[in-house]
Every structure is written in structure tokens, then in C-alpha cells.
Amino acid sequence: MVRVTCFPYSTILAMRKIVLLLLLSVSAAVFLIQSCHNGSGTANGRPGGAISYNFDVRPILADKCYACHGPDANKRKAGLRLDIRDEAYKALKDNPNAHALVPGDPFHSELYLRVSSKDTSEMMPPPSSNLSLTPDQISTLKQWISQGAKYEKHWAFAVPKQSPLPDVNNKNWSRNEIDYFILNKLEQKGLEPNEEADRERLLKRICLDITGLPPSIELMDKFLNDTSSQAYEKTVDDLLKSPAYGEKMAVHWMDLSRYADSHGYQDDNYRSQWPWRDWVIHAFNENMPYDRFVTWQLAGDLLPNPTKEQLLATGFNRNHKITEEGGAIDEEYRVEYVTDRTNTFGRAFIGVTLECAHCHDHKYDPFSQREYYQMFAFFNNVQERGLEATVGGPETYAKKPLMQISNDDVKGVLNFINKQDTNKLIVSVMGDSNKVRPTYILKRGQYDSHGDSVEPGTPKAILPFGDYPKNRLGLAEWLFDKRNPLTARVFVNQIWQELFGRGIVKTASNFGIQGELPSNPELLDWLAVDFINHHWDIKWLVKKIMMSATYRQSAVISPEKLKADPENIFLSRGPRFRLPAEFIRDLVLCSSGLLVKTIGGPSVKIYQPAGLWESSTSGRGILTTYKQDHGEKLYRRGLYTFIKRTLPPPSMILFDASNRDQCEVKRSNTNTPLQALVMLNDPTVLEASRVLAVKLMIESVPTADKIAKAFRTIVCRKASVKEMKILEDYYEDQVNGFTGKKENAEKLLSAGEHPMNEKVDEVSAAAMMQVITTIYNLEETITKS
């Protein structure tokens, strides 16, 4: 902030006067513009025109000023720090007569004078930074200073408290507490909630959200015919009991934990980590409370007399990539693994980007590099090597420390593991050395550049570590300490994101200062506290959200709402978004009747275009050529698809699935032509179309009924008259097209490996297959709406 210059002070004062005069006129203009913007008389939508430090000011300072005047001591300019009140209020180091902030007096606050200056030698941020402030932002800073330049603790680092339910005008809409918070915001914005979604859409929504599978026709009939007021709740309860629930929930957890079936890095040979995934499904289905679920994964090995199940859970921290590249430097990679665990802990559990403090103090959040390595220390004591072995046989499919899973285990304590043979099965898990490995600050993050040594600890700004034991078990206790401001908020937000497509905090892995602010902070806090009060009960949380009127709204978007809230931040309509890759596959397989509902077991290799693995492999290991599976293995749910990290299955990646390279808390959701090509030409879709077509062809009902049934099975609702007309016409057209081109019909019906035992008329079956492929390609089919 402070100029470093050779001008005598008197000259500067003279210059200042001129600048000040100029500024007065400029800021008057700015003020006029600003008042036009806030015709309602409230500043930034907050009553009374009060500027909030957390919600209005800090985002500006963090984005534009902290890089040089923030937490990073090494990059700090002119000794000025704006993220801490007392520092910002101090007399300037280079100019003891001036202050960056004089509460109540913008025109004596150097901060305001400099950000509003037009003089390139004075202005902040300096032109060389490529950053600049908008007139609105300058005006906000000015108002904030005028109102006393009050600082607040960053919202996410203060312990969440349940505030009373807000008042709402519409007394009839709310079904539970969530709705009061949502409606209150909607009423502030002048928006009205949508009606409840129609029952068919609603059923599809809850089925996909709870189980990841579409409803069967029987369930659709049952739900439509049950007119009791409990029908919805009862169905939610039933679905939560389905074992498919655990499979659905596991997908998000597999992204977060960067689960894969290969070691990663360039050789990328096989790893047998799938029993850990089977445990995750099991744990969700058992409704293990979130605190226990995470504690076992973080520190199951450190629990007193750990069970094999608790040990297996710790596979979480060994899912990261592990090199088998000959010549890799051992310590370089060992440090890389510890780094990965540390960063994953930050993103997944406390929603902060610790990794930014890997090489230097965090530039935005109040985490020092020392604190980063204090976190690092928790994960630094594993008895592991950076390069344990180069590509080899079955003994390399897991890395030490590891556990062996015997056939007896599978009959007993680990009975949820779907082990299908008697081969030796090993899984990488956690295990600390008795002798503590010292942890050092690594200068610039380099593995061989040791600085001071540090003890395990946590960032003070979140919650000091206190007296917990200085190991991973202590870390888990700290994580679930009731005073930890982040843990519950972060998980509640992840579940909200699963159901609404967008978290209350959009940046689900960053609750720090540079993350987005919550769209409804009071709701987030209310839910977080209630979740803790309900003993971290995950099914309770899912059900609570699903029972709200907010969740049950129809997804219809009126032009007014599209304009007022294009991203549906305030939820004046129900969620509507394209399904994640795995659930598109599930929907296709399930509706065609091909789905094999076996739970767990080794991952499977589905149809994939030829030559992909072959053209990229190093030639070492058992994953150099793609050996596609056959029979039942072709019809398993999406989460069991084999993930080779260096070349994950393209049909999934094109639909934004994670490549499992690193912890991923939120996937993107794109809409591309390559996705159209997958849906039109992937053998999985064509085979499903063929199988369903043949199944329908042997039913002795009129063609229209067959088409109607196909539509209902796939789209999960009855087709409209118009839709039926289009599809029936299309069917007739295709019958005409294939008549006389029987060879085309035969070729089309050859899609996929599923045997065709039934004798059907090729022409009509092919025509029906085209109709069904069309239905699979509907936007609504692969959309939750």
C-alpha cells in the first residue's frame, strides 16, 4: 500500500492535495452511480445499508489486495497487512503519519485514497499487477470505512450457530425448517417458489438421488396409486433401505478419495484396492454416522485393538497415486504421497485449500507454511516408500503397509467384500512407524530442502489443536470437536450439492476467503448444527432435505426466473441437471433389464473403443492391453467400471467423470457434441436398445403399447399424446426403411454381446430398436428434473 519513493515528504503532501481535489469530484460521481444501483436504499441487499465485512468487503480485499498485503509474509509489501484489523489500523511503516484505515474517515484512509487514485504511480492495485477495482468496489470500500471499518472473523471459521427460523409471508408453503430459510430469501428477492413437481417426476428424482437407479414400472404404479399423505415419505424411507443407496453414495466418496484400479503415473499398473470400495458401500448402507465413518478412514489403524474392518477403512489415505517408475527418487515420491493426503484432508473434510501453503504462507487464508507442515506431520509417519517396486506381479498390486484379506475374513468380519476367487488379496492401508519420523518445513515445497522441524498441529484460525494426541486419531477427534467450525458445514454442503447440483457454498472444496460465500449462510449453519445434534446421521440428513418443499418443487423455469436467477442459486425451482456418468450407464442398463445388481467385487472392463490403452501404454504391466470383460460383467453398475488412471473409460470421462488423479469434490457438468456421439453410438446404449426392443417384440400387445412401455421404462413417466404420435410415426417410417433392407436390420441388431435367443422379425425389431435408441437420447432421459 505504501509508496516507496524518493520524493521529499513536502512534495508528496502537495501532490496529495491535488489528488484529493480530483478524488472528491470522482468519488461524488461514483457515489451518484452507486445510489442509482441501490434504488431500494439498501446496500448490497442488506437492510439499513450496512456494509458487511465478510460478505461485501473481504471478497474485494482478498481478491485484489491480499496477494501483497495478506497472510503471506514473504510476499508482503511495505509491511502492510489488511487481513488483520490491528495491523491494518496501525500507522504505516514507511509513513508514520498516515494510516491505511482511519475508521469513519475514508479521506484520511490511505487505502481509499490509493484505490481511488488515477495516478499510476499511486494507484492500488498497481497497474503491473493486472488487477483493478470496479467503481462499485471502490464505493463499497468507502462506505465500509465511513461506517467504521469494522472487521469480522471469516464466516466459515466461526462456529456455526442455529439462528431462529426467519419470518415468512407465505405461511402455507413450508414443510420443514429448510423451507423457512429458502422462502425468506425468495421473498427478499421477490421470487415465488414453484409448485410441487408432478408425481412421476418426483419419483424419478428421489429414486435417482437415493439409489442412482430409475424406478421400476411396478414402483411407478404403486406410488401413483398411493394417494395417502404418507406416500412420499414412505417411499423415501423404503429407498433409503435399498442396498443401491450405498452404491449411489459411494460414487461421490470415490471421487473425493481419488479411488482407482491402477497405481497412476506413467506405467500405471493394476492395484487391488476395490475391497476398500466395498467397505464404503457397506458403511453407507449400515448408515454409519459420519464421525465414525471418517474416523475409521483417517485413523482406524490407531484405534485400540483395531478390527480388520477398521483397518480396511484406512485404505482411504492410500488411494493416491503411487509411482512404479524405475529411477524415481524415493523421498521425492514419499513426500508427494504425504502431500496428497494432507491436501485431500483439507479439501474433503474441512473445505480449505491447504495446498496453497505447501510452498509459502497461504496468500489468502490465515494458514502459514508452518501450519501446513504441522498438518503434513500427521500423515508423515507411514511405513511406506516412495518407490517400493517397479511394475511386477501380484505382490505389487498393493503397497506396504498393506493388509491381506483371507477367505475366512470374507466369511466373517469382512463379509461385505465380494471376493470371487481364492487368490491372495491385498489392500494398501495405513500403518505408522513406532519411531516418529521428524517433519520439517520444506522450503518452496521441495522434498530435499529442509527448514525448521515442526510438531503435528492444526491451523489456529480454524481451531487450535489443543491437547488431543498428536497422531491421526487425535486429528480425527479434532475434526469432530464440536468447536470445529468446518466439518459439519462442509459435509452438509456436499450432500446439498449432490441433491441440488450446487452447494449452498458453490466452491464445495473451498470455504476459505477466496471461496464463494454461502448463498444462504443461516440455512447452512442451521443444517450443520442439526446434523451434529442428530449424531452425524447421514440418512437423516438426506431425508431431511428430501422432505422439504424446496426439494420437491417442480423444475420448470419460467422466463422471469431464468432472468432473475439463471443459476437457481436461491432455489425458486427444483433441481434440474444432467446425470453423472455412472448413473447414465445405470439408467440405460436398468431400464433395458440388462443390469446385474451384484454389489462389490473387482472392477469390470466395459465396452470401450479399441486401441486406447494400447496406444498410450509404456508396455509394462498387465494393463498394457485392454481385455474387455464379457457376460454378466458387462452389465454392472457404473461405479464398478474399471478406472485406469492414465486412460479412464472415455464414455465416462466425456460425461465429466473424475479421472481420479486427485481428490475431487465437485464435477463439472457439461453439454457437448461428443456426449451426443456416445449416446448415439456406444455399444452399451445400442445393446440396451436392442435387448429391450426384442423383449417388447415378443410381448403380444399392440405396437403402440410397446412404444409406450419403452418410453415409460426409460423416461420414468407416461408419454404424452404428442410424444406417442412422433414415436409411432417414426416406428412406421423405420419399418418401411428396413423393409427391403433386411441386411441393415440384421447389422443393427448385432449390437452388443448379449445373446439373442428369441426369434423375432428383424425388420420390426430393428425399427423398435431405433425408437428406443431415440428415447435413450432424449435430454429428459438422462436428466434429473
Place this chain on the structure above:
Amino acid sequence: MQKQIIENHLSINRRKFLTRMSLGLGSVALGSLLIPDLFSGSPEDDAASFMAGVPHFAPRAKRVIYLFQNGAPSQLESFDFKPRLREMEGMDLPASVRMGQRLTGMSSDQAHFPLAGSLFDFKQYGKSQAWVSDLFPHTAKIVDDICIIKTMFTEAINHDPALTFFQTGAQQGNLPSFGSWMSYGLGSENKNLPAFCVLLSRGKGNGQGVYSKLWSNGFLDSIYQGVQFSSGDNPVLYLNDHNGIDKQSRRKMLDKLAELNDLSYKEFGDPEISTKIKQYEMAYRMQTAVPDITDVSKEPDDIVKMYGPDCLLPGTYAANCLLARKLSENGVRFVQLYHQGWDQHANLPKEMPGQAMDVDQASAALVTDLKQRGLLDETLVIWGGEFGRTNYSQGKLTKDNYGRDHHPRCFSIWMAGGGIKPGIVYGETDDFGYNIVRDPVHVHDFHATCLHLLGLNHEKLTFKSQGRRYRLTDTSGKVVDRIIA
């Protein structure tokens, strides 16, 4: 006849779509990918497709073709001639030269580091009198068109991080690749093709894998992802319709699909639905456009002769070079080739001639071909690997055999066209070919220079993710002015 029918359908559809689109096209930015001519009448499309396409200053290059030599070819047998190594053949690498440089786990336990001179001779060529080894006779003929940089250096010492560093600007992490940054920064030139295409091939030499992370969009939107192309019958994944489906049949299905999706749009008003309709039309356009562009069978004889007969064999490096020219000529911003097999830890004298033979003729032909088409001025061609190789033999040194381990401290690449000064050799290494004496070029400098040629300021091409602004050049990188024409 059939073509006419299709055209007719297209024109009907175009009208229908424009009517539908006027209801509000949606917020999804289509970015670089596949905006077909079908929609060229709609201003909204142009706005969406060229959203990010503002260069910071006048570009010298519009497109890049990056011929990545995966596995790290030896500079000592290609462009960095070191007679001293032959004179000292078999003597130990002096500690004063090594200066504590870290070694890979593969040679760190060697008791001796016997210096090994190139078994292949070097000669000087062209006006620039650049030294080129006998393994690269075709490249030798174009030395006056290229700039050889002898002083590239990197921080990584193993393949995975080194390759990732070159392609994403960082050794670790899931960051956007160079090509993704470019399509993010410059958008697409051709509305029928992706802005960023990837082509893979493999030689017979010791190989190192490539991985899709190298052409990943990282935190950028997935429309900036590299799309893998191949020179075979199925140039893009899932592009070909199943047997039994012809063009007309596909068109009919898409028409029905659009009608049905439109009903959905009327009910829900979700702009994603109109985008979806549009993406299916784009996919259809691509099914026609891509096979046309990737078909090399109609190339004239002189072109085939220039690239060598392999260029007609799908999946070879030569075929990929020819395909790269065709894609680039058709406006693909960034064509990334990888040729595997350059990791000569042992048997270098036996393996390297084959590797060089694979790439030499076609690489030189690509430069010449672009030049004769008047495209070299606006196309930046880059040839090089992820690091260099040691001047000492890994394993036993014999009269006619040796291997070389990884060497990050200096190695050679060449660049041509797109504003690069032709006919120069940049930088100097010491007599041992071990350290840089003058004009080092770091990976970040290399990226900064490439972006500069493309009209992009590497400090301004940023993207904010997880609260941090990222750049391809992280926090450093200097444009190497002296290699710019």
C-alpha cells in the same frame, strides 16, 4: 442426390432451430468446440464461440503443432555435437562438471560415470552451419527454416513429472494442458473441429507411456479438453455410426429427437435443452466433416513422397504429421503429437536410428509442406522431448554400445515458423554437454515464448480456480526475445 436430401434437411432444420433458439439460447458457453456453419446466421453463436478469443496483442502464430518426442531423445546424438566426449571416451565424468546434480535411482548407484561420445557423426548444414547428426538427414536439410535451442532445461528428472511439466506447466497436479490454455485463450478457428486435437504414435525403442491427463482441461471447462484423433477408420471416438445406420437414417433420428426435445423445452424452459438439441446437430456435422478432413487417401503423390510411404499407414508418426497438417490447415489451434520410444537407457546405438528414422523425414516434410502452402509463417512447429540424456553411459560402455540416463540440465529442441527466427542455433552448453554456458531456456520461458507468439501475455492468461489465479507459467517465465523474428 443423397447429398441434396441432406442439405435440404439441414436447411429446414436451420430455419426450425433459429426459431427455437430465439426463445433464448442458454447460458452454456460452447467455447471452442464444434460450432457448425449450420448456425452461422446466429449472432449468439458467434458470441458464445469466440467468447474468450481475444489475443492480448497482435499474434505471430495462429496455430501450434507440437511434435512431442516422448521418452526424451538424446541431444548428444541429434543436435548438440560434443567432440570432447569422444576424446575422453570412457573417462569418468569429472565431479567439477557434475556439481552435485541429482541422479535418478537408475544410475545413482553406479561406481563410475564413463563419458560416452556419439557413435554417430555430425556435419554442418545450411547457411546457419548448424551441426546435425547423421541420424537426421532430412532435418539437416531444413536447418535454415528452424531454430535449434540447445539450452532447454527442466527441473524434473523422471518421465511422468517432466512430461507433465512440459504439458501443463507443473510437475504434479491435474492442471490444464498447454493446448487447453490455448483453446481457452483463443477459441476455435474452425466451427466444425475441436480447437485441440491429440495424435499418438509409437516407435520401436524403449517406451514410456502417455496419459490422458496430458491433454486434460484441468480446472478449465471440459470443452477445452484435447480430443484424441487417429488416422484410422474411426478418427474420433464414437464418431462412426453402427453398421446398418446410414446418413439418412441418422438424420431422421435426429429430426425426431429434436422434435421430442423441443416438447421438453416448451415444458421446462431449460436452456440446457436447446443446447442439447444444438449439440446433436454439431455431432452430426462432425460426422461428415471429420472423415473428410482426416482422409489422407486423396493426397497427391508428391506429398506422400515428401512425408514418406508410412504416411499412408494409419497410426504411424508420418501419418500423424500429415494429419496434423490437414487439421492445422483446417483451423485446429493446437495439434499435439506424441511419439513414444525415446528412452534409451541401454542399447542407444541400436534403438536411436530406428526412432530417428520414424520421425526425421515426416517432421521435416511437415515444415516444408507448411512453408510451400504459405502456412509456416502462422503455424508454430515444435519438436522436442521432456529432458535430455546424460553424457556418461548408464550401464556398461563398450566400443559399440552404451545407454544414457535422464538429464534435466540441458537438452535440445527445435522450433519453426509462427514468428520464430529461422536458421539460428540458440544457446551454448559446455564441452561435456552437461551444463549450460549461455542463454538457458527454462520450461516456463519456453511456454511464455510460445504464448507470446500466439499474442497472449503469459502473465495475463489466467484462470481462477479454488480461489487462486493460475497461469501456464505458474509464477515465472520470461519471453526469449532473441529467438523471435
